[in-house]
Amino acid sequence: MDTRFDVELISVTKRYGPTLAVDTISLRIPRATYCCLLGPSGCGKTTTLRMIAGHEAVTDGDILIHGQNVSDLPPIKRGTAMMFQSYALFPHMSCLDNVAFSLKMRGVAKQERHNRAREYLALVHMADFATRLPAQLSGGQQQRIALARALINRPRVLLLDEPLSALDPFLRVKVREELKRLQRELAITFIHVTHSQDEAMALADLMVVMENGHIRQSAPPRDVFERPVSPFIARFIGSHNVLRSNQGPVAVRADRCRLGTPQDGPHVNGPYVNGKVTAVEYQGSMVRVALLTEAGDEVSALVPDQTFYRKPTEPGDPATLVWSEQDTHALSGEDTHPLSEQDTHALMES
Structure with a gap:
C-alpha cells in the first residue's frame, strides 16, 4: 500500500x-x-x-x-x-x-x-x-x-x-x-x-x-x-499569446510583450508581429492592449499604466507587438493558425 x-x-x-x-x-x-x-x-x-x-x-x-x-x-x-x-x-x-x-x-x-x-x-x-x-x-x-x-x-x-x-x-x-x-x-x-x-x-x-x-x-x-504544454493550455490559462514559428506553435506571456509601431524599423532585439489595435482596457496598474495581426491572429500586451499613458494608443492605430526571444516558449500540439510569411520571418526559430 x-x-x-x-x-x-x-x-x-x-x-x-x-x-x-x-x-x-x-x-x-x-x-x-x-x-x-x-x-x-x-x-x-x-x-x-x-x-x-x-x-x-x-x-x-x-x-x-x-x-x-x-x-x-x-x-x-x-x-x-x-x-x-x-x-x-x-x-x-x-x-x-x-x-x-x-x-x-x-x-x-x-x-x-x-x-x-x-x-x-x-x-x-x-x-x-x-x-x-x-x-x-x-x-x-x-x-x-x-x-x-x-x-x-x-x-x-x-x-x-x-x-x-x-x-x-x-x-x-x-x-x-x-x-x-x-x-x-x-x-x-x-x-x-x-x-x-x-x-x-x-x-x-x-x-x-x-x-x-x-x-x-x-x-x-x-x-x-x-510552461504550458500546448496551445490549448496557453490560451485557457490566459495572458498568453499563441503564435507560430517555423518550427511550430509558440507562446509568449502578454505581460512580457511591449508595443512599438511599424515605423520604428526592424526590431533587432527580439521577435515581433505587426497589427492594428482593436481594444484598450484599463485594468488599474496595467493596461491591456489587444491587436489583430496582419495574419488575423488576436494577441495582446499588458502594459504598465505609466508606460502606456506616456504614449497612449487607440483602437484602429497601427502597432507592433515586440518581445524577447528568451520569453518565447515552444508548444506541442496543433490548433493554431500559421502566421503570414511577412510575420513568420521575425519569430524565433525554436
Whole structure:
C-alpha cells in the first residue's frame, strides 16, 4: 500500500451510453495537497470529482484513497466528504444543527454532537452564529456553515464542487483565503473543481487542467503558467499569446510583450508581429492592449499604466507587438493558425 498519495486515479473512464465523459485518466495526488481540477464546461472535471466521491460509478479503471481501492464502495465508506455548489443547508435547522446533522444520523448523542459542531463552527469563524437559520446568513456565511458540516466527519479528502461560484468577487477572495488556511491547518487533501484560472492559481498546490475528458497538464500552478504544454493550455490559462514559428506553435506571456509601431524599423532585439489595435482596457496598474495581426491572429500586451499613458494608443492605430526571444516558449500540439510569411520571418526559430 503506497501511503504517499491521498488519491490515485488509474486509467479511469466514465461513459454515459455512447458519450465518453472521462477518457482513461490517471492522476496521483500527494498527501495533504490542495488540488484544483480546472477546465472549460464539459471537460469532465465535475464527473471526475463525483466519481472520487462515489456519486458516479466508474465505467473502467480504479480509484484509490490512502492506497485502498474504493471504486466499488458507497460514498459513506470512502473517507471523503463533499461540499456542493448549492450548499444544500436545511432551511428549518439552526447552523448548529445543520453542522451536527450527519452525527445525528450516526446516532451520536445530542450533547456530544453539539460540542463537536461548536468546535467546527469556531474553526470556520462562525461560532457566534450557532442559533441562526440559513436564511439569516449571507452567502459567504452559508458557505462556511456548509464547509463546517463537511469537515465534522473528519474526512481523509474534502471534495469541493465550485464552492465559490455564487459569491461576489470581493467575498470570493476572502473565502478562498479561508479555504487555504483550513487545508493547511487540517493537513488533509482538498480537491476543488473550478472553471476560474485565478481561483486555481491562488489555491492549488497541484493544478490539473482538463479538456474533452482528458488531463492535458498536471503540475504546480507556476509551472503550468510559465510552461504550458500546448496551445490549448496557453490560451485557457490566459495572458498568453499563441503564435507560430517555423518550427511550430509558440507562446509568449502578454505581460512580457511591449508595443512599438511599424515605423520604428526592424526590431533587432527580439521577435515581433505587426497589427492594428482593436481594444484598450484599463485594468488599474496595467493596461491591456489587444491587436489583430496582419495574419488575423488576436494577441495582446499588458502594459504598465505609466508606460502606456506616456504614449497612449487607440483602437484602429497601427502597432507592433515586440518581445524577447528568451520569453518565447515552444508548444506541442496543433490548433493554431500559421502566421503570414511577412510575420513568420521575425519569430524565433525554436
